[in-house]
Amino acid sequence: MSPVRPDLLEIxxxxxxxxxxxxxxxxxxxxxxxxxxxxxAACHVDYxxxxxxxxxxxxxxxx
Numbered sequence: 001m002s003p004v005r006p007d008l009l010e011i012x013x014x015x016x017x018x019x020x021x022x023x024x025x026x027x028x029x030x031x032x033x034x035x036x037x038x039x040x041a042a043c044h045v046d047y048x049x050x051x052x053x054x055x056x057x058x059x060x061x062x063x
Contacts, residue, residue, distance in 0.1 A: 004023075004032065004033040004036070004038075004049055004052060004053075004054055005031055005032055005033070006023060006031070009021060009022075009023055009038075012038070012054075012056075014040035014042065014043060014045060014047075015056050015057070015058055016040065016045050016058050017040065017042050017043045017045075019040045019041055019042030019043055020040070020041050021038040021039065021040055021041070021047070022038070022039050022040075022041055023036060023037075023038055024036050024037045024038075024039065029052070032052055033049055033052065034049075034052050035049060035050060035051075036048075036049040037049060038054055038056075045058070045059060
C-alpha cells in the first residue's frame with residue numbers, strides 16, 4: 001500500500017463496520033502522512049499509521 005495521503009480518506013473505510021475514517025496526523029512528509037491514526041467514526045476502532053503505512057487489520061487480527 002502506498003503512503004497515506006489525506007485525499008485517500010474519501011475511499012478508505014473501516015474494515016470492521018465500513019464506517020468513515022478520521023485522520024489524526026502526527027508526522028508528515030510533504031502531503032503524505034508518515035505517522036498517525038485513522039479512527040472509525042462509527043465503531044471507534046483505531047488503526048495506526050507507521051512509516052506511512054496504515055495497519056487496517058481488525059484489532060483482533062493484529063500481532
